Amino acid sequence: MARQNDHIAVFAAGIARFSARRPLLVILTAVLLSALSLVVSVRHLGINTDNFDMISAETPFRQAAIEYRDAFPWHGDQLVVVIDAPTPEQAEIAAAGVMTHMRAQERLFSHVRAPAMDPFLRRNGLLHMEAEQLQDFLDRLAAAQGLLAVLAERPDLVGLLDMLDLALEQADPESVQAVQLTDLVATIAAMAEGDPDAPAMLSWRRQLAVEGQGGLDGRQIVIAKPVQDFATLSPARAAIEDLRAHFAGYPDAIGFRLTGDAALDTEELDSVKLGGAWAGALSASGILVLLFLGLRGVRDVLAAIAVLAAGLSLSLGFATLTVGQLNLLSVAFAVLFIGLAVDFSIHFTLRARESGRGVAAVRDAGRSVGASLVLSALAAAIGFLSFLPTPYRGLAELGVIAGGSMVIAVALNLTLLPALLTLGARPREAEPRPPAKPDRRTGRLARPVVALGAVLGLGGAILTPFSDFDFNPLLLKDPDSESVATFFELARDDDGGGYALEGLTAGPEAAARAAEALAERPGIGRVLHLGRVIPDNQPEKLAALQNAALFLFPVLTATPAPPPTDAERRQAVDDFDAAVSAAPDSEALNDAARRLAVALQAMDAAGLAAFETRVTGLLPHWLADIRTAFDAGPVTADDVPADFRQYWVTDDGRYRVQIFPADPIDSNSELRAFAESAQTVLPQATGTPAIVTAAGEAVLDSFRTATVVAAVLVTLLIGMVLRRPLDILLTLAPLLLAAVMTLGAAVLLGEALNFANVIVLPLLFGLGVASSIHLVLRRRRLEDPDRLMRSSTPRAVLFSSLTTLASFGGLALAPHLGMASMGRLLTIAIIAILFATLIFLPALIRVTGRSEMSQ
Known part of the structure; x- marks a missing residue:
């Protein structure tokens, strides 16, 4: 046996x-240290739930995103309120109410x-608007100016019926105005008759809109930056709950x-917590059942449970002393700890029971399984720590915490667990075991099993790339x-707003040049800056507005009368x-009016x-819009107000450029292509497509780096301790096969x-190496493969793997994908x-046993 192992x-x-x-003494010390650790953690352990911090801030895409956030503090971590209403006026009124409420809640x-x-x-x-479209709209208003003047003075049922009276008297049945008015009256009549297909509220904007006019879909979007507390698991929850309470009033x-x-992020955390709670309940139940089946003693x-709690x-x-905080990934260290630490307890307890009870049995278990536990813990720690040299900060912090917890786990299983097993226990002799008889059938199957493992390994190696x-x-x-369904709905809209990219340019000329260059790139749609x-053809459009204002003067300057009384409404109905x-x-027209x-x-x-x-509740809102629109005057870059300018120009004069995809994005390849196309013009462009693509590349590179680092360091560790080439092969071969x-x-x-799920990689190193080490080192002591498979070690490997499966198996049923x-x-x-360690490895031990004995 190698000296290090001894x-x-x-x-x-x-x-x-x-x-x-x-x-x-040991139990009291463990209790005191655990209590002290909990106190320190509660007081000083922070929580950082900012997804933005999962990747190192030194990566180029993070630098670009940080630069953009610094330039525009309103950007990032936003709440987007999507309002859908039957009419555009209702959507605008609701949006105005939401904004008023949010602006009053400055703390949120x-x-x-x-x-x-x-x-x-x-x-x-x-x-x-296009000049021709604007003229059509103004012509429609001018044609109806007499009717609108009546409504402007009386925007109520009395005014509406007075307007219809006037229309019945003056309308030319052959005119376009009469046709449009007929449609309006027919719609109002259907509303009065209770037609289920009639609108609940009449939209005057839609009634008087021209073909191609925008803003008619009944949707408004309000954007705000919530005040977040990243020291909690749901930083924006207070703001979200406040909004939902406000929505209840509509x-x-x-x-x-x-x-x-x-x-x-908030709904993802809720999903994770729900799935974690469900998985936790299943895992706890499964672990308890397996512990009772494996250890067979209360x-x-x-x-074992006490060791887990202390650990x-x-x-x-x-974690508090080393990292100082938990992130969205490192909060999973507890599940990792349970999955691996309980393995150590199972191995030690079963080995101690194999030797009897009491101090002597615990000492023998420490001598027999201690080296395996230490090597398993070190191998697992290496697997976790392998992400340290990578930019994947989320897993790197998890690696530090989980790696340290492995050392804690093995220390407790060599101190607290022996103390608990011997406290008040009566010494008992080990049960005599009959000598193992050679199993010739198993021996004959060894070579086919090794061949099967080789085939499976070769197939896996071929498929891995x-x-x-x-x-x-x-x-x-x-x-x-x-939040997810709404995001993808917005992303599938014509402008793909959910996947817009943002870039910074040196000034207005640079922004205009970038927009022109981007327009020539494939996959690029609208580009805004x-x-x-600044509207085009302003002299022509302003002249058209001034001419129309002469006809619409009564509409634009009318002062609405007070609301009518019930008697006035009844009289208006009788007159009509x-x-x-x-x-x-x-x-x-008359038929619709009669209905x-x-x-x-x-x-x-x-x-x-x-x-x-x-029918008239939304009329004042539309009339106010018309009055506002007729206040338009010449617009230059200098006329842009500061409140609007802050969203497009930085304090140091850089100009924002917003880039939309030409078509809705439905796949990762389209997302990558859009980001790369835009970044050929603006290399520092940021936003969801750029961040997601670059972050994915960073994680994939981290995965590759961590794999190489873990494989090399675990191999060196095993080689330094085991020394024998055959033992090194027997330990690493199942790990490689399982991978x-x-x-x-x-x-x-x-x-x-x-x-x-890349977190499974370091866990695979820990589990795979641990199982192999236990079997290989036990083989050194027992020499005979039949005795090895009849010892407690295979049972411990089986149940430790099953408990780990129980720890994580429930996650497969979680709603979080x-x-x-x-x-x-x-x-x-x-x-x-399990296949590699309990089937392939014993067969490999049999096949290589004869060659070893000949050495």
Whole structure:
């Protein structure tokens, strides 16, 4: 046996014997240290749930994103409120109410805005129409100016019926105006009759819109930056809950949905917590059942659980002292700790039971299994720490915490566990075991099993290069959650707003040149910058507005009368009914008006008041829009107000350029192509497509680097300790086989690697090496393969692997797709490890046994 292995075994035996002889001292010390660790952790351990910090700030794409955030503090971690209403006016009124509320809650929100409702854009909205389209719209208003003047003075049911009276008297049945008016009256009549297909509220903007006019879809978007507390697991929860309470005060017809970084992160955390709670319950139940089946004793099970509890407490303290915070990945260290630390307890307890009970049995267990435990812990720690030299900061911090927890786990299993196993226990002799008889049938199967393992390994090695990496973390979120579904709906819109890119240029000329260059790139759609908000053909459009204002002067300057009384409404209905009765029967306009009159006569006072709200409630809002639009004047870059300019120009004069995809993005390849196309013109362009693509490359590079580092360091560790080439081969061969089998099976099953499940890699190193080391070192002592397979070691390997599977298996059922993929890949890995260590390795030991004995 190698000298290093002897030293480790003797040291482990000495520690275990000391702990067994002084159980009360060891237990009391562990309790005090655990309590102290918990106190320190509660007071000083921070939580950083900022996804932005998962990758090192030194990477180029993070530098570009940080530079952009510094230039525009309103950018990033935003809440996006998507408002859908039956009419555009209702959407705007709701958006205005939401903005007013958010601006009043300064402790929760900042930078509140509705881009489409910006006062600067609303005032100059008509100037952004095409000249021909604007003229059509103004002609329509001029033709209806007499009718509109009546409504401007009385925007209520009385004014509406007066307007219709006037129309019945003056309208030319052959005119376009009469046709349009007929459609309007028919719609109002259907509303009065209770037609289910009629609108609940009449949109005057839609009624008087011209073909191609925008802003008619009934959707508004409000954007704000919530004040987040990254020391909590849900930094934006207070802001989100405040908004949801505010939404409850609106009619059911108006829909509110939340998305944006802040909402996506909050709902992802909720999904993770829900899946974690479900998985935790399944895992705890599975671990308890397996511990009872494997250890077969209440004392032993309670001892293992106590070791786990103490280990978790001390690991939290270690995390506090070394890293100082938990991130979205490192919070998983507890599950990793349980999955591996319980393995150490199973191996030590079963080995001690194999030797009997009492101090002597614990000492023998320490000598026999101590070296295996130490090497397993070191190998697992190396696997976790392998991400330290990579830019994947999230996994690097997890590696430090989990790696340290492995040392804590093995220390507790050599101190606290022996103390608990011997406290109050009566010494008992080991049960005599009959000598093992050679199993010739197993011996005959050894070579076919090794050949099968070689074939599976070769197949896995061939398939491994075809492993896919899904670099888009958005695809790991729960697709049924509100924020995710809404994000992808916006991304599928014509302008692909969810996937817009942002860039900085030196000034207005540079922004214009960049926009021209981007327009020639494939996959690039709209490109916006401050220069694009300056309307073209202004003299022609302003002249048209001035001419129209002469005709619309009564509309633009009218002062609305007070709301009518019930008596005034009834009188207006009676007058309208009389006017309709006197009109000819053959005209479509008169027919629609007669239907309206009949329906109105059937209504009582409350019904008329409610109907008035439905047909004229949005009229004042539309008239106010018209008045605002006619205030437009010449616009230059110097006229842009500061409130609007801050979203397009930095304090030092750099200009923002916003880039939209030409078509909706439906795949990762399209996302990458769009980002790369834009970055050929603006290399520092940032935004979701650029960040997701570059972060994916950083994670994939980290994965490769960590794999090489872990493989080299674990090989060196095993080589330095075991020394014998055959033992090194027997230890590493199952690990390599399990690794390629896992990756090959993932390819066959369509299981892509992603941001979440790459954590299985270091776990695979820990589990694979641990299982192999236990069997290889036990083989050294027992020499005979039959005795090895009848000892407690294979049983310990089996149950330790199953407990790890129980720890993570429940994740496969989680609603969070990332957690589910982690659970599925780990299940594949555990199955591969069990085959490699309990079937392939014993067969390999038999095949190589004769050659070793001949040395």
